[in-house]
Amino acid sequence: MTRRPRLALVPGEPAGIGPELVVRAAQRDWDAQLICYGDRDTLLRAADAIGLPLRLISPNDPSAAGPGRLAHVEIPNRDRAAFGQPEPRNARTTIAALEVAANACLEGLCDGLVTGPVHKAAINDGGIPYTGTTELLATQAGRVVVMMLANDIVRVALATTHLPLRAVPDAITAAGLECTLRIVRDALRDDFGIAAPRIAVLGLNPHAGEDGHLGREELDIVIPLLDRLRDEGWTLIGPLPADTAFLPAKLPGFDAVLAMYHDQGLPVLKYSGFERAVNLTLGLPYPRVAVDHGTALELAGRGIADPSSLFAAIETCTRLARARIARTAAA
Ligand SMILES: NC(=O)c1ccc[n+]([C@@H]2O[C@H](COP(=O)([O-])OP(=O)(O)OC[C@H]3O[C@@H](n4cnc5c(N)ncnc54)[C@H](O)[C@@H]3O)[C@@H](O)[C@H]2O)c1
Numbered sequence: 164m165t166r167r168p169r170l171a172l173v174p175g176e177p178a179g180i181g182p183e184l185v186v187r188a189a190q191r192d193w194d195a196q197l198i199c200y201g202d203r204d205t206l207l208r209a210a211d212a213i214g215l216p217l218r219l220i221s222p223n224d225p226s227a228a229g230p231g232r233l234a235h236v237e238i239p240n241r242d243r244a245a246f247g248q249p250e251p252r253n254a255r256t257t258i259a260a261l262e263v264a265a266n267a268c269l270e271g272l273c274d275g276l277v278t279g280p281v282h283k284a285a286i287n288d289g290g291i292p293y294t295g296t297t298e299l300l301a302t303q304a305g306r307v308v309v310m311m312l313a314n315d316i317v318r319v320a321l322a323t324t325h326l327p328l329r330a331v332p333d334a335i336t337a338a339g340l341e342c343t344l345r346i347v348r349d350a351l352r353d354d355f356g357i358a359a360p361r362i363a364v365l366g367l368n369p370h371a372g373e374d375g376h377l378g379r380e381e382l383d384i385v386i387p388l389l390d391r392l393r394d395e396g397w398t399l400i401g402p403l404p405a406d407t408a409f410l411p412a413k414l415p416g417f418d419a420v421l422a423m424y425h426d427q428g429l430p431v432l433k434y435s436g437f438e439r440a441v442n443l444t445l446g447l448p449y450p451r452v453a454v455d456h457g458t459a460l461e462l463a464g465r466g467i468a469d470p471s472s473l474f475a476a477i478e479t480c481t482r483l484a485r486a487r488i489a490r491t492a493a494a
């Protein structure tokens with residue numbers, strides 16, 4: 164029996180639905196100890212707004228944990244943000260909460276990181292260049308990472324993440340794709356227990372380039388790479404035309420799909436199961452799992468935001484952290 168994992172939990176944008184979802188999570192018993200890194204006042208106001216009890220306690224006092232109580236490390240915001248109205252002056256502390264929590268994982272104080280939604284524009288408006296938490300965590304850890312979203316139906320990894328569509332083709336290189344595929348394969352094997360992962364790779368162009376008549380990236384970059392990796396014994400499917408790759412009849416044939424860009428893969432994933440989907444960062448030295456939704460500013464403070472994705476993220480991160488603890492113990 165492995166020990167109970169400790170998970171760092173970060174609410175995200177103070178004016179969004181993240182804080183109240185964390186309050187909902189605090190009402191439950193989990194197979195992990197949750198330690199929330201964030202602003203006390205924001206959490207207590209969220210609890211008050213949705214009419215749930217919340218008592219913030221010291222992380223060093225796990226015996227006092229229980230429904231309505233939450234271990235907490237204070238990262239104070241600069242300003243009080245009204246529900247639904249991000250305050251750019253809080254950008255620095257919103258990012259600091261992520262960095263401090265991630266650092267706790269890097270230092271071994273926590274076994275995994277669960278994050279709520281961050282408002283990308285609010286962070287940039289606050290003077291901090293920020294494209295996403297995936298990229299932030301990669302830089303902090305000095306690792307190349309891969310974003311993969313998953314629900315009970317499909318896993319979708321991305322070859323490129325938060326960059327303008329205009330920049331995507333130039334970002335698709337054989338070296339980059341190979342690195343991404345290796346990270347995805349290793350995660351499927353080590354974290355998801357799939358001994359010989361089958362990965363479908365989407366084409367970049369309509370109909371996967373139609374033999375070069377609708378674009379050449381498949382012929383010049385993707386196909387030679389997949390052939391080389393197949394020679395190494397990989398099971399790779401594709402490059403598949405993206406429009407039909409996700410047909411229900413095809414999905415049982417692979418363990419994950421590698422999409423070339425954000426909005427090629429994620430609409431399918433979110434349409435097929437928004438509530439139970441999670442966002443994983445593969446390649447970090449610790450498991451990081453986030454919600455699949457954004458800040459939903461229009462719902463904040465109303466008590467109607469669905470906590471299912473956050474709950475799924477906590478469950479998934481607990482499972483991954485427990486497996487890593489067991490592997491470390493066995494090594
Ligand atoms: N994990 C993250 O940090 C994350 C993920 C996606 C988007 N974002 C950011 O969030 C901001 C808003 O993005 P958006 O409007 O495109 O997406 P969004 O997910 O916030 O909202 C899309 C739709 O889904 C609904 N919705 C979202 N979460 C819900 C929940 N838990 N319960 C019920 N309904 C829910 C919203 O009301 C809205 O109709 C942007 O700045 C975006 O970059 C962050």
Ligand SMILES: N[C@H](C(=O)O)[C@H](O)COP(=O)(O)O
Pocket residue numbers: 281294295296297298425429442453454455456
């Ligand atoms: N691409 C994610 C999604 O659409 O759900 C989201 O923007 C969050 O990504 P980060 O975890 O990198 O912030």
